[in-house]
Amino acid sequence: MTADENTHRAKDVVGLLEGLSTTRAIRRYVDEPIPEDVLRDIMFAATRAPSGSNRQPFRFLVLTDSAVAQQAKALIAVGAQKMWAQKRVNDGYDVGTGIQADSPKSRMANVMQEYVDNFARVPVLVLACLVRYREPTPSEGASVYPACQNILLAARALGYGGVLTGFQAFAETELRELLHIPDDTALAGAITLGKPVGHHGPVRRVPMDELIYGDQWGTSPLWAIDPPGTAVMARRTPAENPTVTKK
Numbered sequence: 016m017t018a019d020e021n022t023h024r025a026k027d028v029v030g031l032l033e034g035l036s037t038t039r040a041i042r043r044y045v046d047e048p049i050p051e052d053v054l055r056d057i058m059f060a061a062t063r064a065p066s067g068s069n070r071q072p073f074r075f076l077v078l079t080d081s082a083v084a085q086q087a088k089a090l091i092a093v094g095a096q097k098m099w100a101q102k103r104v105n106d107g108y109d110v111g112t113g114i115q116a117d118s119p120k121s122r123m124a125n126v127m128q129e130y131v132d133n134f135a136r137v138p139v140l141v142l143a144c145l146v147r148y149r150e151p152t153p154s155e156g157a158s159v160y161p162a163c164q165n166i167l168l169a170a171r172a173l174g175y176g177g178v179l180t181g182f183q184a185f186a187e188t189e190l191r192e193l194l195h196i197p198d199d200t201a202l203a204g205a206i207t208l209g210k211p212v213g214h215h216g217p218v219r220r221v222p223m224d225e226l227i228y229g230d231q232w233g234t235s236p237l238w239a240i241d242p243p244g245t246a247v248m249a250r251r252t253p254a255e256n257p258t259v260t261k262k
């Protein structure tokens with residue numbers, strides 16, 4: 016294999032800052048596999064992530080189209096469907112603006128429903144794991160989730176997309192048995208990947224002055240202003256975010 020043959024199949028032309036602000040949660044995929052060399056590049060990005068003391072306790076099970084992979088996807092699909100059915104009720108997705116066909120709420124509900132209904136057919140499922148070397152600590156996720164974000168960013172760069180979910184939790188016992196995951200290893204997340212139906216685009220977040228403080232809690236520095244043209248979510252109500260003032 017020449018150096019050229021060993022490089023990215025899809026050209027990486029997205030700048031880092033643009034990429035990270037346009038990497039959306041992609042839950043709808045074209046029904047086609049991710050080529051192995053692209054998958055290699057995406058998972059290589061995962062292995063470049065930082066971790067505490069550079070221990071690299073992250074491990075990734077990459078499940079594509081084997082019989083075992085299909086079983087794992089099907090197990091998680093059932094759990095995800097149950098979870099979403101419950102959340103749909105609890106979070107009121109079928110009341111208020113949820114019943115207006117084109118409201119953001121009903122669009123989100125439709126995407127989620129389609130996602131869980133088709134979960135067993137996602138092109139790639141990555142189970143993110145963390146090999147523990149000590150008792151669980153609140154910060155241990157910091158040694159696996161940066162790698163998960165690297166996966167999503169690399170997928171974005173290469174024309175693919177995905178989303179990190181906690182759906183593995185609904186089938187953890189069965190997944191451990193099926194995939195021979197050791198007891199000292201935590202299942203940190205289930206990432207689905209594929210070629211997006213639709214496309215990435217600017218993520219929508221609350222304005223940065225709600226999230227960035229200066230010298231005091233709740234006081235936002237004057238420079239903390241979203242760049243012009245940033246897609247923002249509605250400002251949260253004072254009750255939701257009571258403390259912010261401008262310095």
Ligand SMILES: Cc1cc2nc3c(=O)[nH]c(=O)nc-3n(C[C@H](O)[C@H](O)[C@H](O)COP(=O)(O)O)c2cc1C
Nearest residue numbers: 038039040041042127130178179180181182218219
């Ligand atoms: C810790 C964490 C857990 C998440 N769990 C789920 C999940 O279980 N199911 C799901 O569909 N998306 C899940 N997501 C994706 C979020 O819903 C998504 O990142 C968020 O809505 C922002 O979407 P956007 O980047 O497209 O704006 C999770 C994200 C994170 C960081």
